[in-house]
Amino acid sequence: MNTTLSATTARYLAGVAAELTDLSAEDRDDVFVDLETHLAELEDNRIEDELGDPSPFAAEFRRSAGLEHRRSGRWTMLAECQDAESYPQDHEILTDSGAVRFQRDSFGRIVPNLYPLDLLRYNDYGVLTEMAPPSLGFPDRGVPEPSATESIAPAGSYNSPSGR
């Protein structure tokens, strides 16, 4: 059955996804299938009451699953693809790992500067994560995990990673 996720559910899934972008698609899918089923059982207003914030949920999942943190880059973003008319420059830092929520306007202008990226979409939410295709020679910088403030530039002012 093809189901449509509520905005709250999609946002929660995207929040968890933003914390697990270093995992393989298989590992991520493992938790998302279970989590989608779980979220479907909850009223939207109970999701965070019951499961807590996405970030600690993802951290606990990772710990229990024995999955190491393999973050290699700093360009993990959670993009909220909403109508940008009301909030053309708005963005919000979501976690300590560099995730940030953008309105579509910013999202559209930022993406070209961050190619190559992988986009996982959940209805109106998407998680952008850095890809490293060897054919393009995109470097695995292996940078230490930055603080949120270090990794976030104002919306619309991103440069390519190599230009930082």
Next chain:
Amino acid sequence: MDSTQLLKGVLDTAVLAVLKRGRTYGYDLLRELREAGLDEVGDASVYGTLRRLFGGGFLTSEIVPSEEGPARKYYALSAAGKDLLEHSVKSWQGFASIMNDLFEEEAA
């Protein structure tokens, strides 16, 4: 005593024990654990445990479409999972027996 610490040590066995009753999906397994009295068990801990046990070959999984919502991933014990559960139950019973003896000596 902080029961959450105890729970971490036996969550694998508890999950395997629920699955011994028959295959089920994550949310339902979580509900069964809580109904059994493990009400402090964390949602993410259970899903992580399922992922780890599956990755270790102790569980099988099958995604089944649901009329009521998103597809459900049903987990079941593999042969290795049954062996692990049997071994874990013996270990737990031996450990519990030792602790009970200590408690009785304490009370005497």
